[in-house]
Amino acid sequence: MAAYFGAAGSRRARIEQYVGHLSTTGVSWGLIGPRELPRIWTRHVLNCAAVGELFDPEGEQGPVADLGSGAGLPGLVLAIARPDVSITLIEPLERRVEWLEMVCDDLGVDNVRVVRARAEDLVDEEIFSAVTSRAVKALSGLVPWTAPLLSPGGRMLAMKGRSAEDEIEKAGKTLRRLRLDGARVVTVGAAVLAEPSRVVVATRR
Numbered sequence: 001m002a003a004y005f006g007a008a009g010s011r012r013a014r015i016e017q018y019v020g021h022l023s024t025t026g027v028s029w030g031l032i033g034p035r036e037l038p039r040i041w042t043r044h045v046l047n048c049a050a051v052g053e054l055f056d057p058e059g060e061q062g063p064v065a066d067l068g069s070g071a072g073l074p075g076l077v078l079a080i081a082r083p084d085v086s087i088t089l090i091e092p093l094e095r096r097v098e099w100l101e102m103v104c105d106d107l108g109v110d111n112v113r114v115v116r117a118r119a120e121d122l123v124d125e126e127i128f129s130a131v132t133s134r135a136v137k138a139l140s141g142l143v144p145w146t147a148p149l150l151s152p153g154g155r156m157l158a159m160k161g162r163s164a165e166d167e168i169e170k171a172g173k174t175l176r177r178l179r180l181d182g183a184r185v186v187t188v189g190a191a192v193l194a195e196p197s198r199v200v201v202a203t204r205r
C-alpha cells in the first residue's frame, strides 16, 4: 500500500477513509457487494491504484477522466494516490453520483470533479489526456465512448481481465476507425499484487 499511498500522511489517511466509506455506505447504498469486503484492498483499491503506474510521474499533460466510475473505481483511488492529477469521475446514475459527491466532500479531495453524464453525451464538450475505465463495457463498445473524449496523443487506459487480448482483436476495426493506435495489454502492479492488473492501452492519433 505504501507504494501508492505513502507509509503515512494525507494520501494514506484518505485511502483508509475511502475504504471506510466503501465498506459501510458503499454496501448499504448498493455500490459494492458485501462479499467483496474481505478483498476490498487487493481486488479493488490496490488493483485500481496500480493503473497510476501508467500516469506520467511528472504529472499528466491534462485532466484525466474515469468513465463509468461507480463507487470511484478506479478514478477516485487514482485521485487519492496522485493529488497532482485532476480527475473527472463520469457517472450517469444519480444515486452513485450522490454517493461520490458525499465521499469526495468528506475526504476533502480538491483534484476531483464528479460529472453526472453518459460518456456519449460529453462528446465535443470535454477533452482529456487519458480516460480510464473498469468493468464498463466490452472494448468494441467502450472505444466509441472513450476515443472522442481524448486529445490527440491522449491514452485510453481500460482495465480488463483475461479477455483483454480477445477484446482487442474483436475491436480492431473500431479502434482503427476511431484512430486509437497501438492497442496492447500492459500489466501493472506486479511488485504489489499477487494478481497484477491488466490494462488495455491505446493512443489517440
Ligand SMILES: C[S@@+](CC[C@H](N)C(=O)[O-])C[C@H]1O[C@@H](n2cnc3c(N)ncnc32)[C@H](O)[C@@H]1O
Pocket: 067, 068, 069, 070, 071, 072, 073, 074, 090, 091, 092, 093, 096, 117, 118, 119, 120, 133, 134, 135, 136
Ligand atoms: C459495472 S459498473 C463499474 C463501476 C466501477 N468502474 C467499478 O469498476 O466498480 C459500470 C458503471 O458504468 C456506468 N455506465 C453505464 N453506462 C454508461 C455510459 N453510457 N457512460 C458512462 N458510464 C456509464 C454505470 O452507471 C456503472 O456505474
